[in-house]
Amino acid sequence: METKWNAAEGRLETTARGRAVLADPLLNRGTAFTEEERRALGLTGLVPPQVLTQDQQAARAYQQYRAQPTDLAKNVYLTALHDRNRVLFYRLLGDHLPEMLPIVYTPTVGTAIERYSYEYRRPAGVYLSVDAPEDIERALLATGLGPDDVDLVVATDGEAVLGIGDWGVGGIDIAVGKLAVYTAAAGIDPARTLAVMLDVGTNRKELLDDPLYLGNHHERVDRATYDSFVEAYLSTAGRLFPRALLHWEDLGPANARRILDAYRDKFFTWNDDIQGTGAVNLAAVLGGVGATGVPLTEHRIVVFGAGTAGIGVADQLRDALVAEGLTPEQATARIWAVDRHGLLTRGQQGIRDFQIRYARPAAEVAGWQYDEGLGGIPLAEVVRQARPTILIGTSGQGGSFTEEIVRTMAAHAERPIIMAMSNPTRLAEAVPADLLAWTDGRALIATGSPFPPVEYGGTTYTIAQANNALVFPGLGLGAVVAGADRITDGMLSAVAHAVARHTDASVPGAPVLPPIDRLRETTVDVAVAVVRAAVRDGVARQTGDGADGTVEERVRAAMWHPVYPPIEAV
Numbered sequence: 001m002e003t004k005w006n007a008a009e010g011r012l013e014t015t016a017r018g019r020a021v022l023a024d025p026l027l028n029r030g031t032a033f034t035e036e037e038r039r040a041l042g043l044t045g046l047v048p049p050q051v052l053t054q055d056q057q058a059a060r061a062y063q064q065y066r067a068q069p070t071d072l073a074k075n076v077y078l079t080a081l082h083d084r085n086r087v088l089f090y091r092l093l094g095d096h097l098p099e100m101l102p103i104v105y106t107p108t109v110g111t112a113i114e115r116y117s118y119e120y121r122r123p124a125g126v127y128l129s130v131d132a133p134e135d136i137e138r139a140l141l142a143t144g145l146g147p148d149d150v151d152l153v154v155a156t157d158g159e160a161v162l163g164i165g166d167w168g169v170g171g172i173d174i175a176v177g178k179l180a181v182y183t184a185a186a187g188i189d190p191a192r193t194l195a196v197m198l199d200v201g202t203n204r205k206e207l208l209d210d211p212l213y214l215g216n217h218h219e220r221v222d223r224a225t226y227d228s229f230v231e232a233y234l235s236t237a238g239r240l241f242p243r244a245l246l247h248w249e250d251l252g253p254a255n256a257r258r259i260l261d262a263y264r265d266k267f268f269t270w271n272d273d274i275q276g277t278g279a280v281n282l283a284a285v286l287g288g289v290g291a292t293g294v295p296l297t298e299h300r301i302v303v304f305g306a307g308t309a310g311i312g313v314a315d316q317l318r319d320a321l322v323a324e325g326l327t328p329e330q331a332t333a334r335i336w337a338v339d340r341h342g343l344l345t346r347g348q349q350g351i352r353d354f355q356i357r358y359a360r361p362a363a364e365v366a367g368w369q370y371d372e373g374l375g376g377i378p379l380a381e382v383v384r385q386a387r388p389t390i391l392i393g394t395s396g397q398g399g400s401f402t403e404e405i406v407r408t409m410a411a412h413a414e415r416p417i418i419m420a421m422s423n424p425t426r427l428a429e430a431v432p433a434d435l436l437a438w439t440d441g442r443a444l445i446a447t448g449s450p451f452p453p454v455e456y457g458g459t460t461y462t463i464a465q466a467n468n469a470l471v472f473p474g475l476g477l478g479a480v481v482a483g484a485d486r487i488t489d490g491m492l493s494a495v496a497h498a499v500a501r502h503t504d505a506s507v508p509g510a511p512v513l514p515p516i517d518r519l520r521e522t523t524v525d526v527a528v529a530v531v532r533a534a535v536r537d538g539v540a541r542q543t544g545d546g547a548d549g550t551v552e553e554r555v556r557a558a559m560w561h562p563v564y565p566p567i568e569a570v
């Protein structure tokens with residue numbers, strides 16, 4: 001049995017019949033099958049007699065969605081719809097994106113991941129086990145997808161999911177959530193995507209002790225075993241799906257950077273937490289800096305939580321400062337990075353290799369207050385001494401931007417830029433209402449998970465969501481349209497600047513990033529910028545504007561829309 005998209009004819013062709021049609025979410029359209037389709041596909045009598053339009057189906061599905069009692073139940077409902085009728089799922093998600101994004105993505109996806117083995121209904125992608133690396137190829141081929149059929153693979157090992165940590169096999173839901181955003185925002189064809197779970201074990205004891213836990217019941221494997229499994233996955237996926245962008249999500253801090261550095265020049269691969277977060281953060285900083293009227297090069301930046309995301313953020317800020325004319329040393333000196341043992345300083349015990357660049361010289365901090373309990377210089381002291389104008393949280397430590405810290409910062413920054421980027425909501429370093437109150441409404445704010453607008457002093461403040469969801473869909477779409485084979489720093493910088501062009505935070509209460517309800521339009525510009533950067537950097541098979549249309553026309557034409565295509569029984 002086979003289902004194929006016939007691009008020349010603009011129709012789906014399938015040999016499936018009867019219940020097999022209804023069981024395939026890419027084929028199934030339930031009550032919207034026409035009489036003719038029902039006859040041709042052997043569905044006579046298998047669906048109720050009335051034929052509905054997609055509008056009617058969407059209205060009913062929305063009612064059902066609204067009737068769910070909790071956010072988790074809404075997530076489970078949408079997952080079931082996703083697994084039943086993919087077109088209708090994306091129709092609904094697209095129609096209600098600001099309302100449903102927090103359900104299929106952060107924060108609720110975090111709860112779904114924690115509850116994965118209990119809420120499980122159907123498999124969600126490809127599960128690769130470290131205990132059977134010889135099965136990688138068989139598993140990827142079992143999808144029925146061939147070399148030209150895949151644009152995008154999102155893989156995770158579930159070790160550092162959002163800020164909630166190691167959830168083992170449940171992490172597949174973050175890969176599925178990312179794919180939903182790729183399609184809803186950028187029109188990546190869902191039939192051409194794959195979610196992959198690299199099950200290398202889990203160190204969460206409550207999962208290992210739980211007979212219902214669906215992943216491998218052993219601890220995470222040692223580094224050598226892990227590395228050879230990752231290598232086997234990348235080389236197999238890269239060989240079987242040579243056009244596909246291989247996206248990494250929520251790996252642990254010991255692995256994320258190492259894997260990116262080892263493979264970014266060998267494979268068409270990228271790390272969303274390092275590079276996507278860096279790009280969206282830079283976009284938000286550029287948006288905020290525009291409102292301060294102070295050039296980027298004069299800002300002083302503190303990054304709190306110097307892990308995968310934090311150092312990714314620092315790196316792109318540093319590159320942006322260099323692009324604005326600072327030397328690499330001057331740019332690095334503008335950034336203070338604080339981790340679990342306080343400010344990163346040279347010679348500090350336990351500092352990780354990817355953090356070393358940001359370690360401050362001992363002479364600079366000699367007179368700074370040291371906290372014995374912490375084993376380093378705490379954030380409050382760093383803020384007092386370094387006098388940041390930009391404070392970024394990627395620590396996964398809810399509430400760590402205290403009133404004292406924020407007031408200290410606001411005492412010497414007229415428009416403090418404060419980004420509490422940790423997810424899910426409860427892990428935000430501060431909440432917008434507090435930040436506005438503590439800074440008399442002067443703060444320019446962004447958060448990683450969505451927050452409602454805040455009324456303060458007669459102004460309504462729309463809160464920007466600085467989430468890599470604002471950038472990865474456009475990056476993926478642009479990379480696909482360009483026929484790229486690498487993700488370059490130039491592409492990432494182009495992404496940040498394209499997003500920043502969509503904001504004017506100088507208007508009182510305006511957000512430093514474009515809102516989610518304009519995500520699809522922002523994404524088009526991001527994708528166009530990515531194609532142009534890929535061409536400039538020599539990593540594209542396609543060219544820029546040309547006889548086959550402008551880049552924007554090609555980007556728009558490449559976007560998939562949630563409409564039922566003609567279907568042919570063959």
Ligand SMILES: NC(=O)C1=CN([C@@H]2O[C@H](COP(=O)(O)OP(=O)(O)OC[C@H]3O[C@@H](n4cnc5c(N)ncnc54)[C@H](O)[C@@H]3O)[C@@H](O)[C@H]2O)C=CC1
Pocket residue numbers: 160161162163164250252253273277280304305306307308309310338339340341342393394395396397421422423424427447448449466467468469
């Ligand atoms: N808004 C966005 O687009 C994104 C947000 N994030 C968020 O950033 C957070 C971190 O994620 P990752 O970087 O992937 O995790 P990670 O584990 O690589 O990094 C977290 C870092 O915070 C440090 N840390 C832990 N406790 C600390 C404390 N008390 N004080 C200072 N530092 C502390 C850790 O040592 C580690 O270096 C998560 O909450 C995640 O949801 C991550 C990626 C994208």
Ligand SMILES: CC(=O)C(=O)O
Pocket residue numbers: 106161162163250272273422423448467468469
């Ligand atoms: C948004 C995201 O990638 C994270 O919180 O890990």
Ligand SMILES: [Mg+2]
Pocket residue numbers: 162249250272273
């Ligand atoms: Mg992530």
